[in-house]
Amino acid sequence: MSKKHTISLAFDKNHIWHPYTSMSNPLPSYMVESAQGININLATGESLIDGMSSWWSVLHGYNHPVLNDALHKQSQKMSHVMFGGLTHQPAISLCETLIDITPSGLNRVFLSDSGSVAVEVAMKMAIQYWQSLQKPEKHKLLTVRNGYHGDTFAAMSVCDPVTGMHQIFEPVLIKNYFAPAPKSAFHGEWNEDERSSLERYFEQHHHELAAFIIEPIVQGTGGMRFYHPNYLKAAKKLCEQYNVLFIADEIATGLGRTGKLFACEWADISPDIMCLGKTLTGGYLSLAATLCTEHIANVISNGEAGCFMHGPTYMGNPLACAVANASINLLLSSQWQDKVTRIESVLEQNILPLASYDRVNACRVLGSIGVVEVTENVNVANIQKRFVELGVWIRPFGKLIYIMPPLIINDEDIVTLVNAIRTVLNEDDCFNQPVGIMSELG
Numbered sequence: 506m507s508k509k510h511t512i513s514l515a516f517d518k519n520h521i522w523h524p525y526t527s528m529s530n531p532l533p534s535y536m537v538e539s540a541q542g543i544n545i546n547l548a549t550g551e552s553l554i555d556g557m558s559s560w561w562s563v564l565h566g567y568n569h570p571v572l573n574d575a576l577h578k579q580s581q582k583m584s585h586v587m588f589g590g591l592t593h594q595p596a597i598s599l600c601e602t603l604i605d606i607t608p609s610g611l612n613r614v615f616l617s618d619s620g621s622v623a624v625e626v627a628m629k630m631a632i633q634y635w636q637s638l639q640k641p642e643k644h645k646l647l648t649v650r651n652g653y654h655g656d657t658f659a660a661m662s663v664c665d666p667v668t669g670m671h672q673i674f675e676p677v678l679i680k681n682y683f684a685p686a687p688k689s690a691f692h693g694e695w696n697e698d699e700r701s702s703l704e705r706y707f708e709q710h711h712h713e714l715a716a717f718i719i720e721p722i723v724q725g726t727g728g729m730r731f732y733h734p735n736y737l738k739a740a741k742k743l744c745e746q747y748n749v750l751f752i753a754d755e756i757a758t759g760l761g762r763t764g765k766l767f768a769c770e771w772a773d774i775s776p777d778i779m780c781l782g783k784t785l786t787g788g789y790l791s792l793a794a795t796l797c798t799e800h801i802a803n804v805i806s807n808g809e810a811g812c813f814m815h816g817p818t819y820m821g822n823p824l825a826c827a828v829a830n831a832s833i834n835l836l837l838s839s840q841w842q843d844k845v846t847r848i849e850s851v852l853e854q855n856i857l858p859l860a861s862y863d864r865v866n867a868c869r870v871l872g873s874i875g876v877v878e879v880t881e882n883v884n885v886a887n888i889q890k891r892f893v894e895l896g897v898w899i900r901p902f903g904k905l906i907y908i909m910p911p912l913i914i915n916d917e918d919i920v921t922l923v924n925a926i927r928t929v930l931n932e933d934d935c936f937n938q939p940v941g942i943m944s945e946l947g
């Protein structure tokens with residue numbers, strides 16, 4: 506690495522926060538020079554196969570000519586204008602597409618700048634909806650344990666109380682209700698008891714519940730667990746029965762990851778409110794959307810405030826919308842389902858056999874997501890270093906080593922990713938990090 510890079514890395518370490526790591530004694534960061542296709546290229550010369558899609562966001566690979574072109578063309582027209590009183594074709598086209606491809610009934614779109622904000626918006630919509638109906642007592646959320654919905658305050662209040670570190674923010678967090686995490690596995694038997702155990706929460710609290718919020722099918726950052734579609738079906742029915750809105754947080758699962766365009770399709774349900782983010786722009790820019798039904802929008806609009814009380818500065822950013830349009834078009838015009846099916850079968854062939862390792866608790870695969878759950882916490886610094894040496898970019902947390910590569914990955918590169926995991930499973934110093942906040946996340 507050049508002297509300049511070494512000095513820059515020292516600056517980074519001393520002055521720049523990175524997610525979920527100490528500022529005074531941070532986990533190492535690797536200097537990236539460029540990224541192309543399936544590869545992340547380090548300043549030290551290594552080229553790493555990307556197993557993370559940069560946290561669920563990259564879909565068609567890095568530095569994609571079509572996405573670059575969409576961004577460039579839009580920048581020649583305008584990079585941004587305020588959305589208050591002004592509108593533009595990139596936002597209109599995007600919202601048309603989202604209404605068209607999401608489950609039926611969702612036909613009002615609120616654009617914002619990140620997933621956490623999309624969740625805040627969804628929660629505010631639900632609360633303002635009941636407020637407008639003169640039922641202000643319905644202002645609590647019901648959710649399930651092991652969930653993850655973002656890092657802002659309202660979003661944090663529906664994250665798993667343990668992994669979401671509720672105790673740190675106890676005095677300021679809104680108190681919401683937590684049902685047990687869904688237990689029946691996606692590929693396993695459905696246990697009807699789960700329905701009745703969830704119903705008890707609706708029975709007890711429905712008079713104060715604005716909404717039920719859940720990540721459909723895949724509980725991501727809260728444990729990388731895939732649960733049974735019947736759970737979603739049951740939860741949706743209970744919402745209808747007890748007059749509670751249903752919010753689907755599809756920020757991680759939306760746009761193809763699980764093998765369906767939206768994970769709600771596994772259960773054939775339409776939520777009242779849906780959040781999208783992460784891969785909306787194919788991994789180019791931060792953009793999120795909260796969709797709701799016409800009914801919800803009308804009730805809010807006819808309420809006391811006369812409008813929905815939210816409006817981000819960069820709402821509907823044209824660059825982000827233009828690249829989102831290009832990315833979704835690329836996805837829909839490709840044989841994306843075949844790609845996910847192929848990735849899924851290569852992952853199954855290679856990841857599931859790792860379950861025989863002593864160190865491995867469980868292995869699971871769904872769509873383009875593969876998970877190896879180990880019996881002890883990983884040592885993030887050591888395991889990361891080994892992965893880089895093995896030519897892959899995989900970022901485990903807690904007891905979870907997982908991959909969800911961009912859809913353009915070929916079979917050989919998937920095998921290389923899984924072989925790297927197999928290799929580190931034999932290396933003691935990659936595991937057994939003392940338990941602490943840093944080992945839980947990031």
Ligand SMILES: *Cc1c(COP(=O)(O)O)cnc(C)c1O
Nearest residue numbers: 619620621653654655725756757
């Ligand atoms: C990542 C994520 C969020 C938060 O999105 P940000 O863009 O990081 O704010 C919310 N919900 C789910 C399910 C996510 O995976």
